[in-house]
Amino acid sequence: MNLRRDVFQAIADPTRRGILLLVASQAMTAGAIAANFDTARPTVSKHLHILTECELLTQVQDGREIYYKTNVKKMKAVADFIEPFRKMWDDRFNKLETIMKKRHNK
Amino acid sequence: MELKTKIHAEDGKQELFITRNFDLPVELLFEAYTDAEIVAQWMNTNVLKLENKNHGGYLFETTDPMGNKHRFNGTIHEMQTNAFITRTFQMENTAFPVQLEFLVFEKVTDDTSKLTMHVIYQSVAVRDQILQLPFAQGINMAHNRIQEIVAKNK
Numbered sequence: 001m002n003l004r005r006d007v008f009q010a011i012a013d014p015t016r017r018g019i020l021l022l023v024a025s026q027a028m029t030a031g032a033i034a035a036n037f038d039t040a041r042p043t044v045s046k047h048l049h050i051l052t053e054c055e056l057l058t059q060v061q062d063g064r065e066i067y068y069k070t071n072v073k074k075m076k077a078v079a080d081f082i083e084p085f086r087k088m089w090d091d092r093f094n095k096l097e098t099i100m101k102k103r104h105n106k
Numbered sequence: 107m108e109l110k111t112k113i114h115a116e117d118g119k120q121e122l123f124i125t126r127n128f129d130l131p132v133e134l135l136f137e138a139y140t141d142a143e144i145v146a147q148w149m150n151t152n153v154l155k156l157e158n159k160n161h162g163g164y165l166f167e168t169t170d171p172m173g174n175k176h177r178f179n180g181t182i183h184e185m186q187t188n189a190f191i192t193r194t195f196q197m198e199n200t201a202f203p204v205q206l207e208f209l210v211f212e213k214v215t216d217d218t219s220k221l222t223m224h225v226i227y228q229s230v231a232v233r234d235q236i237l238q239l240p241f242a243q244g245i246n247m248a249h250n251r252i253q254e255i256v257a258k259n260k
Contacts, residue, residue, distance in 0.1 A: 082113050084240035090111035093126045093221075096148040100134045103144075 027069035
């Protein structure tokens with residue numbers, strides 16, 4: 001399994017980035033997190049599962065409740081990632097290629 | 107699948123390399139950098155000036171989703187058709203200093219080509235900041251979205 005790529009995929013999604021930002025200041029339950037999004041509860045659960053699986057979030061049991069909090073160490077590593085920079089150039093170059101292919105075929 | 111666009115940035119260096127293989131003849135790749143109308147399309151910007159010559163220059167202006175205008179400019183120091191462009195790049199009205207860019211265009215086959223961008227920054231710190239900019243913008247967008255949602259639910 002390519003863990004690095006999993007993290008990239010995890011942070012590529014705007015809702016998941018939103019979740020990371022939300023729990024950055026305080027640990028929250030799945031229900032409290034879901035209340036902040038228009039998305040259906042099961043979808044939020046799926047996002048939480050992905051974020052937990054790639055270790056960006058950790059679960060903390062408190063009585064009957066499970067709280068989610070950010071894994072600071074992992075988040076710091078993510079902040080250094082250059083993937084969004086690469087993606088920005090990749091998108092530009094893909095566009096360039098598409099435009100020039102169309103011109104060429106005219 | 108191998109990535110078409112690659113970034114090579116070593117720790118502690120004030121430079122980076124962006125490489126990309128294109129399914130385009132090198133002539134078409136080069137044209138995409140020198141035809142103002144085409145540059146405007148793929149860079150998603152207004153091209154106010156594009157002088158493709160030694161001692162030339164360029165000025166781009168983009169409008170962000172909030173309607174703010176941002177200008178980017180540079181000097182085209184030296185160029186050779188279908189071979190290379192040496193230029194500077196600067197974002198106006200930001201704290202980021204000018205950067206030096208060596209663009210090398212290479213023919214791979216008749217129908218494919220390769221672009222190498224060698225970018226040199228004023229310092230290691232500036233390079234690392236620029237590298238992280240798109241990530242930070244992603245986080246900001248997510249943040250703004252949360253603020254909208256929170257405001258709506260009040």
